[in-house]
Amino acid sequence: MRWNLHEPCKRLYNRTFVQGEIVGYIGPNGAGKSTTIKCLTGILVPTAGDVRIGGFVPWKDRKLHVKRIGVVFGQRSQMQWDLPLIDSLEFMKDVYNIPKEIFKGNLEELTSTLGLKSFLNTPVRQLSLGQRMRGDLAASLLHSPEVLFLDEPTIGLDIVAKEELRHLSDLEALCQRIIVIDHGHVMFDGAIDQFNASYGGPRVLIVRLKDLSPVHLEGVDSVIQDGNQVRISLWSETDLPELMAQIMNSYPVADFALEEPSLEDSVRRIYQSLSKEV
Amino acid sequence: MWKNISGNAKIGLSLFLMYRMQVVMVVFDEGINFLVPICLWFGLYRGNPGLIVNGMNLQDLFTYTFLTLILDVISRTELTWILRRGIRSGDLAIEFLCPCPVPVSLISSDVGIVMVEIPSLLFIVLIATPFLRPVAPASVWSFVGFIFSAIMAMILKRIIAILLGTIAFWTLEGGGLIMSASLIIDVLSGGLLPLAFYPHAFRDVLSVLPFQGLVNLPIEIYLGKVQGNQMWLSLLGQGVWTLVFVGIAALVWRTATKRFVVQGG
Numbered sequence: 001m002r003w004n005l006h007e008p009c010k011r012l013y014n015r016t017f018v019q020g021e022i023v024g025y026i027g028p029n030g031a032g033k034s035t036t037i038k039c040l041t042g043i044l045v046p047t048a049g050d051v052r053i054g055g056f057v058p059w060k061d062r063k064l065h066v067k068r069i070g071v072v073f074g075q076r077s078q079m080q081w082d083l084p085l086i087d088s089l090e091f092m093k094d095v096y097n098i099p100k101e102i103f104k105g106n107l108e109e110l111t112s113t114l115g116l117k118s119f120l121n122t123p124v125r126q127l128s129l130g131q132r133m134r135g136d137l138a139a140s141l142l143h144s145p146e147v148l149f150l151d152e153p154t155i156g157l158d159i160v161a162k163e164e165l166r167h168l169s170d171l172e173a174l175c176q177r178i179i180v181i182d183h184g185h186v187m188f189d190g191a192i193d194q195f196n197a198s199y200g201g202p203r204v205l206i207v208r209l210k211d212l213s214p215v216h217l218e219g220v221d222s223v224i225q226d227g228n229q230v231r232i233s234l235w236s237e238t239d240l241p242e243l244m245a246q247i248m249n250s251y252p253v254a255d256f257a258l259e260e261p262s263l264e265d266s267v268r269r270i271y272q273s274l275s276k277e278v
Numbered sequence: 279m280w281k282n283i284s285g286n287a288k289i290g291l292s293l294f295l296m297y298r299m300q301v302v303m304v305v306f307d308e309g310i311n312f313l314v315p316i317c318l319w320f321g322l323y324r325g326n327p328g329l330i331v332n333g334m335n336l337q338d339l340f341t342y343t344f345l346t347l348i349l350d351v352i353s354r355t356e357l358t359w360i361l362r363r364g365i366r367s368g369d370l371a372i373e374f375l376c377p378c379p380v381p382v383s384l385i386s387s388d389v390g391i392v393m394v395e396i397p398s399l400l401f402i403v404l405i406a407t408p409f410l411r412p413v414a415p416a417s418v419w420s421f422v423g424f425i426f427s428a429i430m431a432m433i434l435k436r437i438i439a440i441l442l443g444t445i446a447f448w449t450l451e452g453g454g455l456i457m458s459a460s461l462i463i464d465v466l467s468g469g470l471l472p473l474a475f476y477p478h479a480f481r482d483v484l485s486v487l488p489f490q491g492l493v494n495l496p497i498e499i500y501l502g503k504v505q506g507n508q509m510w511l512s513l514l515g516q517g518v519w520t521l522v523f524v525g526i527a528a529l530v531w532r533t534a535t536k537r538f539v540v541q542g543g
Contacts, residue, residue, distance in 0.1 A: 038540055043374040045536045067377045075542070078372050083292055094285025095376050 015179065015189065024178040024192075028271045031182050034073075037151045041071050053147060067096060070140030074152035077132055078139050079124040085135045086120045089142060096143035103142065110138040129156050178263075180270060187270065192263060197236070199270045200261030205232040205243070210252035219243065228254070282378040283386040290390025311350070312406050315343045332474040338501060341412040342472055345497045349428060350469070351395045353435040353492065355388050358456055361443025366450060368541035381440050381531055388436060416502020423509045427496035430516050435492055437523045438463065440531070447534035450541075468494030488519035 017023060027033045038044040040051060042058035042065050051058055056065040079088040093103045111117050114134045119127055124135065133153060140148065178195055180188040188195055202221050209215070209228040217223055220243065221233035234240065240258075247253060319339040323329055329336070361384065364370030373380045415421035442459055445452035464470050466489035473481055473494045484490050495512055498504045504512050 034540075038371065041375065043371045043540065044538060062374065063377045063379070066375055071375055073371070076369060076372055078375065080289060080292075083289070087289070087292060091285055091289055094281045094288075095378065097281050 015186070021177060022175050024175040025181070026178055026267055027181040032184050033181065034151055036181075037071075037149050041069060041149055042066060067143070068146045070143070070145035070148045072133070072136045072140045072148075072150045072153050074133070074150075074155035077124070077136055079132060079135050081125050082123060084121045084123055085116065085127065088124065088135070089120075089139055092139050092142045098143050102144070106142050106144065107138075110141055114138055130158075133157065180267075196261050196263065196266045199273075200266035201269060202233040202235065203261065204259040205234060205240070206230070206257045206259065207232065207247060207251070207253055208255040210254045213251055215247075215251060217243070217246070279378065279382075282376070282383065286378075286383045286386035287390035287393075290387035291393050292390075312343060312347050312410070315346075316340065316410065319343065333503065334472060334474050337411070337413055339472070340410040341501060342497050344406055344410045344412040345424075345500060346469060346493055347406070348399060349431060349493055349496060351399055352392055352428065353432050354392075354395065355436050355439045356391075357384055357388050357436055357439035358443040358460070360384065360388075361440065362446040362452060362456065365443075365446040365538075366541060370538070371540045380535075381527065384440065385436050392432075413501070415500050416505060419509070420500055420502050420505060423505075423513060424496050424500040426513055427491065427499055427516060430513075430520050431492045431496055434488065434516075434520045434523060437520070437527050441523070441527050444527075444530050444534045447537050463489055463492070466490070467492035468497070472497075486515075488516070488523065491516040491519060 025033055025036070035044065039046050040053065040058055042062040045059045053065060054068060056068075058065045079085060080091070089107060092098070093100075098106070111120065114137060116134060116138060119131050122131075124132060127135065137153065175192060177190065178188070178192055179186060180195070188198070207215075207230045209230065212228055215223055215225055215230045215232075217232060219235075220238055221235050223233075224231045232243075234243070244256075247256075319336060323336040323339070334342070361370070364373065370380075373383060376383050415424060442452075442456050445455055449455065466484055466487060468490060469492065473484055473490060476484065484494075495504070495516060499509050499512070
C-alpha cells in the first residue's frame with residue numbers, strides 16, 4: 001500500500017513536509033512529540049503558531065482534516081473495549097462513510113497484511129497488546145488516509161511483537177528523514193545515515209581468537225581485549241578489508257562479526273548528550 | 279453525518295447489550311423507582327382519595343408518577359459522566375479523531391442506549407398500569423402536545439448533560455458540582471415533586487425557566503392542565519429554550535475544547 005499526500009504538507013518548527021515523505025520524529029520523554037502530533041491531528045489547539053496540512057488548519061477544519069488522516073496512539077486505542085474487533089472496524093466504515101466495496105477490499109488487504117483473521121471476532125478486551133495495536137493500525141488505514149500519524153505504536157510490546165510490527169511497517173527502513181526535538185527545539189533534521197554519521201557510535205569489529213594472544217593494532221580508534229574476545233572500534237576512514245587481512249595474517253582468528261551503529265544507539269547517544277546539557 | 283449518527287447509536291446499543299444482566303437490572307430498577315413515590319402519595323392522601331391539593335388529586339399524582347418514569351427512561355443519560363471520565367483520563371482525545379462534532383457522536387451513542395430502555399418502558403406500561411391506573415390524556419391534542427414536549431425534553435436533557443460535563447474541562451474533577459447541579463435540575467423540573475406543590479412565587483419563576491420542560495410541562499399538557507393556545511405557547515417556549523441551550527452548548531464547547539489538555543500524555 002502506498003499512502004501519498006496530494007499536496008505539500010505541513011511546517012513544523014518552520015519545517016515543510018512534502019508528498020510521499022516518511023518522517024521519524026524522535027525526542028526524549030517530555031520533548032513534545034505527542035503534543036505536536038495532537039496539534040497536527042486537531043486534538044489540541046496550540047497557543048501560538050500555525051499548522052497547515054493540505055491547506056487545512058487541523059483544529060479549525062477538524063472534521064474535514066480528520067477524514068484525510070489516520071492516527072495510531074500507542075497509549076490509547078480507538079477500539080471499543082467490549083466489542084469484537086470486527087465491530088470496531090465496521091464502525092469505521094460508518095464514521096468515515098467508506099463505500100462498501102472499498103471497505104471490503106481494504107479490510108481484506110489489511111486482514112491479510114496485519115494477520116488479523118484469527119482474532120477478528122474476539123472482543124478487544126481479550127486481545128494482547130500486540131493484537132490491539134494491529135487492530136488500531138487497521139482502523140487507521142481503512143479509509144485510505146493521505147497522512148498517517150503513528151505515536152509510539154510499539155510501546156509496551158515485547159521484543160518479538162515489536163519486531164513483527166517493524167517488519168510489517170518497516171519504519172526504520174522506510175523512514176527517509178528524522179527530526180530530533182527536545183522541549184520544542186529541533187536538534188537534528190536530516191537523513192538517517194547522516195544522523196548515524198553525526199551521532200552514531202563507531203563501527204565495532206568483534207574478533208574471537210583461538211588463543212589469548214594480546215592484540216595490538218594501528219589505524220583504529222580503540223582495541224579492548226577481554227580474554228580471547230577483542231572489540232575493535234573503527235574510525236570512519238578505517239580500511240576494513242586491509243584491517244581484516246592484517247588481523248587474519250597476524251592472529252589465530254576463530255570468528256568475527258561487524259557491529260554497525262544502529263538508529264537506537266544513535267538516539268541513545270543524543271539523549272544522553274541532551275540530559276548532560278540539562 | 280447520518281451514517282455517523284446511526285453508527286454511533288449502533289455502537290452505543292451494542293455496548294449496552296454486551297452485559298445482559300445490566301439490561302435485567304435496569305428493568306428491576308424501574309420497579310423500585312415507581313413503588314417509592316406511589317407509597318408516598320398513597321400515604322399522604324390516605325383517608326381522603328377525593329382530596330385535591332393545588333389542582334392535583336391522587337389519580338393525577340399516580341399519572342404524574344407514571345409519566346415521570348416514562349420521561350425519565352427516555353431522557354436518562356450518562357453523557358455528563360462519560361464526558362467527565364473522558365476528560366480526566368484523556369480518552370476524549372480519541373473522539374476528536376472522528377469526522378463528526380464530538381457532542382453529536384456522544385449524543386448519538388447515548389440515544390442508541392435509549393433503544394435498550396424499551397423493555398423498561400414496556401415493564402412500566404404493562405406492570406405499573408394496573409396499579410397506577412393512569413388517566414387517559416385530556417384530549418387527542420393533549421397527547422400530541424405531550425409527545426412533542428417529551429421529544430424536546432429528551433433533547434434538552436442531553437444538551438444540559440453535555441453542558442454539565444464540560445465543567446470538567448475547567449475543574450478536571452467536577453463530580454460534586456455536577457451532582458449538585460443535577461439535583462437542582464431535578465427539583466426545578468418537577469422530577470422530584472410536581473411544581474404545583476411549590477409556593478406560588480417560586481412556581482411563577484419556574485414557569486419561565488427551561489427546566490420545567492424536562493418533566494412538569496409535558497405532564498401538565500398530558501393532564502390537560504395546560505391546553506389550547508397556552509399549550510402551543512408553552513411548546514414554543516420549550517422549543518426556544520432548547521435552541522438557546524444548543525447555542526450555549528456550542529459556544530461553551532468551542533471555548534472548552536481550546537483548553538483541552540490530554541491527561542496522561
